[in-house]
Amino acid sequence: MDRETDLDILARTELFRALPREALDEVRRSSSRKRVGKGDVLFHQDEPVSTLYIVVVGRLRALQTTAEGNQVIIRYLGPGEIAGYAALDDSATYPGTVAAVDDSHVIGLSKGAIRRLLERFPQVALNALSVLGNRYRETQLRLRELSTESVERRLARTILRLGSQAGRRTAHGIEIAFPLSRQDLAEMAGTTLHTVSRTLSGWEKDGLVMSGRRRVILCRPEALTVIAETAP
Amino acid sequence: MDRETDLDILARTELFRALPREALDEVRRSSSRKRVGKGDVLFHQDEPVSTLYIVVVGRLRALQTTAEGNQVIIRYLGPGEIAGYAALDDSATYPGTVAAVDDSHVIGLSKGAIRRLLERFPQVALNALSVLGNRYRETQLRLRELSTESVERRLARTILRLGSQAGRRTAHGIEIAFPLSRQDLAEMAGTTLHTVSRTLSGWEKDGLVMSGRRRVILCRPEALTVIAETAP
């Protein structure tokens, strides 16, 4: 593990930005790197909370499963973001499951280490508040969309969002840079894979997107934005 | 303003519990009480953040309005809870509007005062994390319900939740202790006032609830729980 690099990486994460050098050193000392392969689970819903993870490279996703077995994707996590926020507010169990959707690297910190950092360095706590505040607002927004907007609109918003947080420029447009099935999109937009498939087929015919097996490319994002912002 | 009483009240709020006496004094010094009449607005969506409020008595509600003018009720706030969490994570504008649904008393603290408290007393920051964490989880749960459950189920959950957080025992059952219209329920459950009206009428016929103009009484909560937990 390269010490210099690790400090640089930590300094750029949402949780440990703007820390004094001393604090950053302390973080590094209490953390450990870990590789997670595609599909590997970091922790399961309802398991006791032990660790907070920081994504270094790759992409993970947080999802929740209902009593009936339905899944809802809470969010995708990329470099610099945290997985396991339950360790921040000292809640007993993880509210969801986090698994890698691509080979990834994470840094793990024990619940105890996080507590110590929060109490000792106010900036860590302020950063943590900002992380939770942002996620809370993000979820409120989705709630609002889900209550008031059509499936097509929600789906347009969903892929635009994914494009902006994990998009890669290609010859045909912005490609969402991790495997993403119809089912995944359905679990994010609150619909079924059938409706997603039909909608994407329609958009593909109009040249708005290109999509295939677990792949989505946004060819005309502006046109999708129009859909995302047009009632009904 | 009674100083002793105020300290006691503060010590029982979600944000200022478990503080050392010194911190509590500091909070009291930087805070000021305020009355808000039924219908009065504490702050508006998109307004710059200036103040964080703590509910002392009464009931407020937080809601968001979409570009098309649809409203979504984020939550109702009762004694001990905070309004204006945006002041905690230093975000620029309020994400929603908060207004009183009954005559209420609140304690206000300026954004600056909150910042100082957060930096100086780690326990305040830990409490704040727990507040935001709980709200985030609560919203995730609603998101999950909205994506996967029928209107009837969501409505049952909604009134059960309101009953448990603001219920008052009466001769006929648990009455939700503040004015609550069909429209309000619709904006919480993600549906229309028509569907709410039809559903409540049905339940009333079966003796599960009694309801009238802005009033709801849960006569048979157990039966509602069954509805809330039965697919589809």
Add this chain to the structure above:
DNA sequence: CGGCTACTTGACCAGATTCAACTCTTGTGG
């Protein structure tokens, strides 16, 4: 009272889910 707001209910309609059948990829093991 008169007017406003809340509520109710019927009729109709449509967006979206469900059911079902089929195709296309991919990757695994014989």
Add this chain to the structure above:
DNA sequence: CCACAAGAGTTGAATCTGGTCAAGTAGCCG
């Protein structure tokens, strides 16, 4: 290396939940 099973996607048809439209009633306040 090929075969074939499993996974992913497509699409039509039927269905239905819940929203929209419309019209009217009941309760409340000035």
